Amino acid sequence: MRQYVIEAENLEKKFDKFLVFSSISFKLKKGEILGFLGPSGCGKTTLLNIIAQLIESDGGEIKVNGDIGYLFQNHPVLPWKNTFENIAFLPKLKNNQEDEQKILQLLKMMKLEQFSQYPVQKISGGMQQRVSFASVLAPILSKKNSILLLDEPLNGVDTITRERIYWEFRNILKEEGISAILVTHIPEDAIFMCDKLLLFRPSPSKIIERIKIGWGNKRSPEIRISPPFNMLANKVRKKMYDIMGVEKIENAA
Amino acid sequence: MQLRVLGISVVLLLMWELLIIIFQISKFILPSPVDIAITFLPTTTNLIFDILVTLYECVMAIILSIVMGALIATVFVIKPELDLTLTPFLVAMKSVPAIALAPIIILWFGSGVSSKIIIGFLIAVFPVVIVLRDGMKRTPRALINIMKVYKISKFKTLVNVVFPNSLPYFFSALKVAFPLSLVGVIVGEFMGAKYGLGYAIVMFMYYLRTPQTFVALAWISTIGIVGYKIIEFLEHKICWWEHIKSG
Numbered sequence: 001m002r003q004y005v006i007e008a009e010n011l012e013k014k015f016d017k018f019l020v021f022s023s024i025s026f027k028l029k030k031g032e033i034l035g036f037l038g039p040s041g042c043g044k045t046t047l048l049n050i051i052a053q054l055i056e057s058d059g060g061e062i063k064v065n066g067d068i069g070y071l072f073q074n075h076p077v078l079p080w081k082n083t084f085e086n087i088a089f090l091p092k093l094k095n096n097q098e099d100e101q102k103i104l105q106l107l108k109m110m111k112l113e114q115f116s117q118y119p120v121q122k123i124s125g126g127m128q129q130r131v132s133f134a135s136v137l138a139p140i141l142s143k144k145n146s147i148l149l150l151d152e153p154l155n156g157v158d159t160i161t162r163e164r165i166y167w168e169f170r171n172i173l174k175e176e177g178i179s180a181i182l183v184t185h186i187p188e189d190a191i192f193m194c195d196k197l198l199l200f201r202p203s204p205s206k207i208i209e210r211i212k213i214g215w216g217n218k219r220s221p222e223i224r225i226s227p228p229f230n231m232l233a234n235k236v237r238k239k240m241y242d243i244m245g246v247e248k249i250e251n252a253a
Numbered sequence: 254m255q256l257r258v259l260g261i262s263v264v265l266l267l268m269w270e271l272l273i274i275i276f277q278i279s280k281f282i283l284p285s286p287v288d289i290a291i292t293f294l295p296t297t298t299n300l301i302f303d304i305l306v307t308l309y310e311c312v313m314a315i316i317l318s319i320v321m322g323a324l325i326a327t328v329f330v331i332k333p334e335l336d337l338t339l340t341p342f343l344v345a346m347k348s349v350p351a352i353a354l355a356p357i358i359i360l361w362f363g364s365g366v367s368s369k370i371i372i373g374f375l376i377a378v379f380p381v382v383i384v385l386r387d388g389m390k391r392t393p394r395a396l397i398n399i400m401k402v403y404k405i406s407k408f409k410t411l412v413n414v415v416f417p418n419s420l421p422y423f424f425s426a427l428k429v430a431f432p433l434s435l436v437g438v439i440v441g442e443f444m445g446a447k448y449g450l451g452y453a454i455v456m457f458m459y460y461l462r463t464p465q466t467f468v469a470l471a472w473i474s475t476i477g478i479v480g481y482k483i484i485e486f487l488e489h490k491i492c493w494w495e496h497i498k499s500g
């Protein structure tokens with residue numbers, strides 16, 4: 001039996017009288033990548049905030065066993081620092097030293113080598129998102145019990161770059177045995193990255209489907225163009241249609 | 254831009270000169286630009302020590318207000334309870350204009366430079382506290398939360414996130430506080446001093462040497478303008494990221 005790094009039991013959250021979600025239960029194994037999929041406003045960010053102990057749940061229990069890293073939905077950069085310094089910022093504060101080799105490796109993974117000395121306000125929006133991504137990753141790499149929470153990362157990054165980064169990122173997570181929760185609205189990315197998906201319905205939200213992704217660790221970007229991959233993606237998409245309710249989609253149109 | 258400012262100044266001076274010629278105004282009431290120009294150099298030579306004294310008092314007052322203001326603001330941000338209990342007192346103090354306290358300050362601290370520094374400080378410190386406190390409080394929630402998630406101490410958060418983020422506010426505070434401290438210093442010199450431009454104005458007016466008074470006024474505004482420009486220059490150097498044009 002592998003150990004669990006997160007155990008959530010019957011979590012419930014209300015804002016005033018508004019019930020965001022209830023009876024949320026799930027477990028995250030060490031080294032596992034879990035995906036959250038659900039409509040806008042169903043409480044995914046709220047759930048991550050509870051895991052990161054930024055807010056408290058109104059019911060249930062959560063056990064977290066490891067160091068949390070968290071990429072916020074609109075993650076800020078530090079405008080008074082350049083690209084390199086932004087990525088080195090948290091490791092420097094945590095250990096009073098920066099591991100230059102590690103930062104350079106992250107710059108490379110995020111395809112930002114040429115922009116290392118640029119003020120972050122002089123790089124593009126998608127590049128800034130990559131800087132944020134690298135900056136939350138830097139302090140937990142090579143920590144043995146890390147849990148990374150990612151709230152819609154790389155949204156403004158072009159498809160090809162995003163898919164490459166996800167691939168390299170997945171390899172790093174697996175090599176280092178880092179556990180992660182990924183929130184994304186793109187079924188293909190969720191399927192590519194995750195070992196398990198949780199599908200949420202709109203508020204008052206619940207987990208209404210758990211999907212295991214059975215491809216193990218041998219994934220490469222080519223898998224994305226294989227028919228089984230796309231069949232699974234469409235299955236997930238269909239589930240999301242059902243969750244939203246067809247008449248709701250018609251109403252929105 | 255600079256040329257336009259120069260042009261407007263020249264036009265205004267010409268109109269001033271013309272007005273005096275047309276209405277035959279005595280130079281004891283309003284001296285013409287030419288009257289002032291004639292006495293400019295000799296008066297300035299006489300005033301050098303006073304200029305330096307006023308400059309010294311003003312710089313000390315602004316340094317004191319910034320240091321004390323930043324300290325108080327930081328304490329208020331770390332301990333909001335203190336902010337809640339003490340700010341009403343500050344506001345009450347502020348509603349007695351610090352200028353009105355000037356005679357008492359001079360009674361207590363004498364007619365030397367220290368009383369002027371204290372008056373300048375009392376006038377300038379309040380806006381520094383308020384601007385810096387609000388600036389620090391406006392640190393984006395997300396930045397503070399990142400530090401919480403990564404378990405970085407409150408002290409490190411203050412030094413590495415809150416302070417740099419509020420630097421632009423620091424310069425705004427300085428821009429408001431500097432002219433205020435100059436006003437305080439001059440008023441202090443009016444009320445009882447041995448040196449300084451405020452004192453010089455009182456003396457010139459006593460003997461109705463109005464053109465000389467205008468020279469002293471010119472030096473006061475020079476201190477004000479040059480001080481402001483230096484602050485602006487430092488702001489551009491230190492808060493460079495505020496001045497990057499984003500697309």
Ligand SMILES: Nc1ncnc2c1ncn2[C@@H]1O[C@H](COP(=O)(O)OP(=O)(O)OP(=O)(O)O)[C@@H](O)[C@H]1O
Nearest residue numbers: 015020038039040041042043044045046047073203
């Ligand atoms: N601080 C708050 N106060 C009141 N209501 C809140 C607060 N934060 C979130 N909510 C509400 O909780 C619900 C869930 O919000 P949350 O941000 O968790 O959704 P989400 O699933 O992350 O959505 P998205 O996919 O759009 O990011 C929303 O209806 C939102 O209005």
Ligand SMILES: [Mg+2]
Nearest residue numbers: 044045073151
């Ligand atoms: Mg969200």
